[in-house]
């Protein structure tokens with residue numbers, strides 16, 4: 311017997327199906343509400359509204375649980391690799407040895423981008439933010455691979471588009487950095503693993519063989535795993551809704567990169583470091599900034615704190631905080647900003663304002679400290695987030711397409727003028 315929710319509007323009663331997810335989450339399916347009653351619902355920011363059913367990622371904000379296809383990020387970040395996690399998210403299962411080897415080899419053979427991309431890159435001034443460059447370059451892939459424009463092509467052709475994007479994003483990301491630095495671009499060295507190849511293209515020099523520090527490569531691989539997906543966050547929802555119009559994967563991911571750029575979303579990792587450096591430059595009084603963040607008349611927020619879903623702790627932040635300690639120790643780096651971050655966390659988490667609102671460090675609070683230690687410049691931090699989130703965006707886009715979901719087109723409550731006649735300009 312189907313469970314239903316009963317909704318009384320004026321004198322009428324409506325019944326709506328109740329859905330239950332694999333982990334016991336309950337939802338009311340309002341798909342038939344407007345047809346039954348002429349009434350819609352309103353939920354600014356979709357804080358209480360599900361957009362889809364998905365089998366990719368499960369998270370529980372109250373208990374701080376995050377799993378990709380049922381596997382915990384604690385296990386995956388300590389035992390797996392980024393490419394293996396990418397395969398898991400996109401195809402649904404952990405690969406066999408042969409499958410992972412084939413996936414890795416396919417990616418290694420597509421890391422180069424068309425030479426004409428360099429002309430596009432040359433058009434950007436050196437002050438261009440790498441996220442704007444990256445979003446543009448990903449969209450430009452539709453020009454070099456026009457068959458990718460049609461998302462209804464064969465599974466093999468869609469898979470080719472997916473492989474190309476995973477292979478080329480590190481190259482485009484590194485080239486957006488080189489453009490910023492006005493340094494010569496570095497070509498991929500496919501004998502290197504995925505993360506090491508990216509570091510080679512970022513920091514390698516044309517005059518010498520690339521020496522990638524394995525500690526740095528491993529730390530970055532773990533960070534990419536921790537960023538790989540996060541169910542229906544702002545940028546993943548952007549990728550889905552753009553893809554729902556049958557726009558190409560490249561166009562959809564380009565839009566996702568733009569959404570991630572915002573400081574309330576992936577742009578927070580850059581904003582955290584800028585905030586911590588500002589606190590340090592103003593004498594390091596974290597309590598003063600905690601009070602600023604509580605002051606409603608002050609637009610200042612503690613960047614890296616709070617989350618739409620996690621109200622106890624962000625499990626990724628716990629892993630990254632430990633990794634930050636480990637990596638700085640292994641590299642022999644003493645970064646006063648890390649000490650400041652830990653002090654800020656300690657003061658904030660003793661403050662009723664933060665505890666009452668469930669505002670804890672999120673994934674962005676400590677990640678920037680590791681990126682700094684790895685030698686990655688601040689305005690490349692969100693590009694690193696995009697590199698990690700790519701498999702998640704692809705998995706979400708692929709699931710939406712395979713489920714033949716309709717074009718996303720929300721309703722609204724109109725609050726403007728009622729019907730009125732045109733007034734000639736001479737009489738206004």
Ligand code: SDX
Pocket residue numbers: 355539540542543544573574575576578603604610611612613614615616617618619667669672673674
């Ligand atoms: C990511 O969705 C995802 O999954 C995203 C992400 C992913 O992996 O894709 O996890 C990645 O985007 C992490 C979040 C990074 N952003 C930041 O660190 C920016 C700072 N944090 C916020 O602006 C805020 O916490 C959000 C945007 C993250 C969440 O905002 P919500 O859920 O819309 O909550 P809200 O803005 O309505 O805040 C609720 C209350 C408000 O106070 P009251 O009106 O109750 O008095 O908490 C306050 C807010 O003023 N508040 C903060 C705060 N965050 C929320 N006050 C001070 N500092 C903060 N950081």
